[in-house]
Amino acid sequence: MRRIVQKSILTGLLSVVASLGLSFSIVPFLGGQVAGAGLFMTIFCPLAISIPASALHFTQSEKVRRAEAAAKEALQKLADAYEALHLQSRTDGLTGVLTRSAFLEALNVASQKGASGALLFLDLDHFKTINDRYGHATGDEALRRTGQILARYQSQSDFSGRLGGEEFGLFQNGLTFDEMLARCEEVREDVARIVLKASSGSQVRISASIGALYCPSGFDPSNSLKTADDNLYRAKALGRNRVVA
Known part of the structure; x- marks a missing residue:
């Protein structure tokens, strides 16, 4: 969870940097000025949108990763069990040699x-x-x-x-x-x-x-x-x- 929060905050900060970069490039070109409420919205909106969205994304990704790992582990256990069963079916239980x-x-x-x-x-x-x-x-x-x-x-x-x-x-x-x-x-x-x-x-x-x-x-x-x-x-x-x- 801590790693997800850190990654979400970093994503939010990168979004703010991108938003500020676009605002200071486009708004003055159009004759406007980035200040006051406009500057606040330029910073607040990326944070308000990207942090929850990225947190949801990273959480789902982590769940998928864990599910894949659990599935891989289960498949390995199944393969090991099959191999053990196969070996058992070929081996005489008393003497340890082949049937x-x-x-x-x-x-x-x-x-x-x-x-x-x-x-x-x-x-x-x-x-x-x-x-x-x-x-x-x-x-x-x-x-x-x-x-x-x-x-x-x-x-x-x-x-x-x-x-x-x-x-x-x-x-x-x-x-x-x-x-x-x-x-x-x-x-x-x-x-x-x-x-x-x-x-x-x-x-x-x-x-x-x-x-x-x-x-x-x-x-x-x-x-x-x-x-x-x-x-x-x-x-x-x-x-x-x-x-x-």
Whole structure:
């Protein structure tokens, strides 16, 4: 409000200066004289008209500016909420990795962009037994810790997801076949190092079976998923806690 008053007064003073300038230029030219009531009106009228008019104008302008700022802030909050909701819809709430649908979508995009690398399917061994013996809280913690391990192997072009239950997927762009084998063993060993503490106080160790596939540039996502899944079940059939690639 103070700024509006100051700007209105300044506008009024400028109006008076303009009025005096015109009066002292035109009135003498017409043979008149600026004095007395004429001089008073030359000063008073611009002040009486311009100050209220400019105050109204500046007030409305300030209201518009504030409304625009509020609208901009509301739009930003809406965009942030949409982005958060979009991220939430793509992220598994328990493990923090992608949901199954988001993982499959990312795999399709990687294929379309000509990516090549390693596709890993990971399944926690005897997960039902862990839930039944130690409780679902311990099982959830096993899933959370596994998701954290997979997230550590991600970069801008890599992604991991929870494909359902205790099954996870990891795609690592740019790995060779030998690098893929080494990475599979790293992940398997990382999971095997997890030690959980059940509500009973017991320590619970877990392990994972991994089925892996090297995906060349232009790989077919559907066939690759099936092959990696078949390799995973071979790893489990061969005794679990191992890699089949």
